[in-house]
Amino acid sequence: MTNLRGFWLRSLPELPPAHCATPADTARAELRQLAARCPAWGGIGISVDPAMDRDSYALEGKILRGGEAGVLYGAYALAEAALQGKAPADFPGGVQAPAFPDRMLNGWDNMDGTVERGYAGRSLWFEGGRFAYEPDRIRQLGRLMASVGLNVLCVNNVNVHEPAEGLIDELLPELAAFGALLRPFGVRLMTSVDFAQPIRDGMATADPLDEGVQAWWARRADAVWAAIPDFFGFLVKADSEHRPGPFTYGRSHAEGANMLARAVAPHGGKVVWRAFVYNCMQDWRDHSIDRPCAAYDTYMPLDGAFDDNVILQVKNGPYDFQVREPVSPTLLGMERTALAVEFQLAQEYTGHQIDLYALASVFRDFFDDVPAQRLRAIAAVTNIGRDESLFGHPFAAANLYCYGKFAWNPGESAEESLRSWARLSYPEAGEDLAEKLMIPSRGVYERYTATLGLGWMVTPGDHYGPNPSGYEYDRWGTYHRASRDAVGIDRTREGTGYAAQYPPELEARYSDPETCPENLLLFFHRLPYSWRMADGRSMIQRIYDDHFDGAAMAEQMAAVLRELPLPSPDREEALRRMEAQCRNAREWRDVINTFFHRLSGVEDAHGRMIYD
């Protein structure tokens, strides 16, 4: 029997047999397993319809008709419905199709076995400079992805470290063998490439306008698609945080991306170009630079200049996966560019998969502001690793699950997706897991780490635990500039002007502190501690209250968790991590409250303990 830790379809214990070669084969195996467990759902046949979109499906009586991969997504949809106790008659009619054709996971796995910002152990597929995995674990990964409709996996870190350059060269046979394990689950491969790779191969330049460079990439593309005909494409982090890129040669990012796009176009390949360019050597003294402005400033002038097979991948917010950010104005501004949003399932700033932090509401908030039609694709940094439960914290699985749900249907409900995950994963736990732990988790973590939109008060580098001035005098463009009188950055037109990057309605909402959402108040405004919040409290009192409340709510979550009937070892693992979360929450509470008390001199209205 397979290790099912981390997989929500616990009630279907068997991996599909290894001889399944296509998603349709896999779908049949899963339906057989489902029928054995839920006889009411037996007898359903599979019909692959080449006329349908690859990923679509429809249940028509006892026939599940669909595209090449759609039949598998349909089979998992049936299984989910069945395992949540629904009857076949409740299953939605009509063609079901995903909102985005490309629903991607980006592994930040290095070939030495480490995972950048990985909190679930070492890489699931790399170790010691090469591929190293149990085939069944990779097939389990494919099953996880397919069960929520994800169809592209980038295998290596966007920061390309040796010997990952070889993935599109001498390591192609290994890459192809790895991909063959995922193909029966409808998953296609992508690799991150280094823009300067031609130089490492002995060429004098990586200038995208150099014909030799263009020919070099064309040859590499030919080799890749010869080895893996359904390969998806290349992911590129260029001119970002010391990575090489077109700027080295005085070329634009459109020139750089299009050069690669033309190399892969004959094979139907894509270039996914990350829009994560900013000055990571900023002088903190310089108030004229505001990092959140960077992507818009860089890419808006290039709107319409990218080839059709370039996807510009933009982080969901303007900074970097903070606990709370406004949506990226770039994703609202560009009109003639294929766009993807990038989320981060790995809990870099959001608790290291120790503290609970369900991202479902991050997805919901995002799509409340950004119409899905603006996007061509969706991507997320993985949160998996070699850890036995795949996710470090067993409940972190919910973030991959919910990501898949929103990638298929951006109209998804945050709460309902978490309820589904909990019902499937821990049927014994009842409602409390979703209602009292997962759904409130983001709000709890936000209260004690980032209230009012105050991010970056975190331990530099590591990004877990409080360090209120850790980034304050650093080069990363991440400042709160708290003084004895005020805190926050004025990002209106009177300040850095960042808010002006938004469409008028959003700009107006953000620019007035009376209409700005309170959870972004100090992201957009610099305000005195005496600022009156809508409920009449002073802003400093609100900061104190949120930190006291957040830590207390973490304790309450711990009490709930102790009472939940969960299977071993997930229960013990979750309890152990919850204890660390409570410790972390107390530390955040005290450090941040002391920091602001030392600055403001204001006492807590309720006389609670704030340390000197």
Add this chain to the structure above:
Amino acid sequence: MTNLRGFWLRSLPELPPAHCATPADTARAELRQLAARCPAWGGIGISVDPAMDRDSYALEGKILRGGEAGVLYGAYALAEAALQGKAPADFPGGVQAPAFPDRMLNGWDNMDGTVERGYAGRSLWFEGGRFAYEPDRIRQLGRLMASVGLNVLCVNNVNVHEPAEGLIDELLPELAAFGALLRPFGVRLMTSVDFAQPIRDGMATADPLDEGVQAWWARRADAVWAAIPDFFGFLVKADSEHRPGPFTYGRSHAEGANMLARAVAPHGGKVVWRAFVYNCMQDWRDHSIDRPCAAYDTYMPLDGAFDDNVILQVKNGPYDFQVREPVSPTLLGMERTALAVEFQLAQEYTGHQIDLYALASVFRDFFDDVPAQRLRAIAAVTNIGRDESLFGHPFAAANLYCYGKFAWNPGESAEESLRSWARLSYPEAGEDLAEKLMIPSRGVYERYTATLGLGWMVTPGDHYGPNPSGYEYDRWGTYHRASRDAVGIDRTREGTGYAAQYPPELEARYSDPETCPENLLLFFHRLPYSWRMADGRSMIQRIYDDHFDGAAMAEQMAAVLRELPLPSPDREEALRRMEAQCRNAREWRDVINTFFHRLSGVEDAHGRMIYD
């Protein structure tokens, strides 16, 4: 010709021949070389006098009479005098003898080749888990040490990392071969040992009262002295920063140290026991613990309980090698214990051998407060490494030179020792190197990093560059607790009580902010920013002024350096580092001024730029 970079006796280019077996042989070779260069000093004979103390010497007419190593120290003293232009008639008469019999260097070298807090490249003698060195470089080290009278070298880090446990076991032949290179320079070896080493060797305990443990150490001591009959002894860091020690077994440090002392006593060996015990897991909320109190609280009750061949090695100040600290009260308090003071030549908190920081005044200040007669020995952490100049910054050599001078004669003058070093090392540079760079260097560095005794506003871990709150909420017991109104720690009897550890006169001086030395004011007192300094300035204005002045003085030092006639590549190396120092000084100036301006709200009286 030997590489003489880093060696002050540049005018004596040749290493003594490798066939020199004793210090007397070496002395003769050096005197021959001296005579060839300074004929007035020719014709001096060597006479080893077994009746004299090992390290003493006297020049009697044309005969240098001395103990076994004293003749070599005498030869170098003659060379120094000659190379500084003195005549034989000026050489002091009578017996010259060192103040301390044991004048030690502690290498924090790990066998993997790294050096803890090393700023001069990798280890000069370890690499890849074993000894790895050029014999002539080790002989050069021996010559450096002997030329200023140092006679003991501890080869490995006090934090004993694998495979350094083997130094007193299977690696003894390698250790003996290494020591043989230093013996002709009068240098004896010491190793750091791990208190729990019997456990690694398969024993069930390392309890010092266990007879099996005692026998284990006795066997190891037998083996060590059999291999190296003039071996000096063991250095131990126990129960400190997560190192094992007697506390594990409910034993006192006297019980732990005496057990080792009895194992080495039959061989005339010593145990050097580091008194660096404090709570390194302190809760920053807890004001009842004050780290500077720790050594006194731990060791005073044990005064008189240590065996005669135990030397208790205490850091010069109560914290940890800060830019400015008061002297350790432990060294003033213990009456019936053999004591050693430990300095740190490696510039951990004092500029990483990038910024200039001459320690001569640290030694002077120390011996102004601690009578040399209180101490049995003196030790310093080395500042050398595999760097071509041995010291990273070529001028960092001055710190080893001046350390040797004070170890011989604690009455030494800080200024004169720096002048001697400069005259010997860079005769072409004239007076300016000592007067305008080395002598002021500590004051300049102190101004911009630690004015008024405010330490620990440094980047955690790395300890270079400013981070005003980096240690403020951490577990190391190192807090300034700056608020909008005041800064510093009250360490009088009304506060943590630390000052009460001093003899009455010193306590009185430190406890009154009017008599407390200004450079320790905020170490001993918590004061409002409006506090009036002796010259009428407010304390906050003094903080601003010192930071502006410190950065400006660094620029002035750079201007001096640019004009100094120095040999290549020392000139270019020093200039390159000075550029980094000026950058560092500006960063300190602006970060600390901004930090205090945000807190205090007070403007600079002279309207200089303090960033928001």
